[in-house]
Amino acid sequence: MTDFMQTIYVILWGVLALLTFAVGIKQKAPYAFIISACFVFMAVWYALDAYSGIYMFAGTFGIVYKVVLGIFLVLIVGAYILSRRRGNKK
Template sequence: MTDFMQNVYVILWGVLALLTFAVGIKQKAPYAFVISAFFVFMTVWYALDTYSGIDMFAGTFGIVFKVVLVAVLALFVGFYFLSKRRGNGK
């Protein structure tokens, strides 16, 4: 991947983190803060990969990254089905 695209990814994740945080404040939605925290994690991870020279997607770091992604995905899917179940009960 080129240096330009790596910088774009860092900026993209950072902007998404700020936007979801702003939405969380405006809508008073706690799930937006969880998503914002995930985007902050992605921003830091990609920034470390881009600017530190450490390959953050290989070896142990790659495994940690994948475990965090699966955990966040499971959390989001759980929140989705829980909200659907609560919505159908009303």
């Protein structure tokens, strides 16, 4: 991938993190903060891959990346389900 595209990815994940954080504050949605944290993680991961010279998507780092994203997925789904259940009780 070119340097330009890597920079675009870093900016994209950073902007998405800010937007979901703002939505989380406005909507008081707990899952939005988890999604925002996921986007921050991805922005940092892509920045490390783009600018440090370390291959962050190969080998052990690639496995760590996939495990962390799986954990975020479980947390996001769990928070969403809990918020929907609490909303239905009201």
